Amino acid sequence: MIRPEIIIKVYQPSDKVLKEILTGIEEEGILYKVITEVMPQAETILGQTASGISQLEVGIGIWGERTVLYIKKIKDKPLFITTTKHRALGQNAARYVKGNPLIEI
16 A cells, blocks of 8 residues: 655664654654665755655655755755755655645755
């Protein structure tokens, strides 16, 4: 069964970063799935790939402390990139799914 969820692809994520992103998504009440990559990939590739496999068409890529939010419909660039505002990035991913206004990062 395919669940409607935000896909988060990670390569060696900071525990703090991952926790903040997941907290932001959970606060908005949206499901997510974390997929760990074993080969190095840039956060942009991780996020773009994640949005392509998400039924919600929303993906997050994390490498260390660098994070990106991709929307499948916007293929050429990420919606958000951050190295500090991780909780807000998670919230914005979920807010996009719900059709709510995004918050500033």
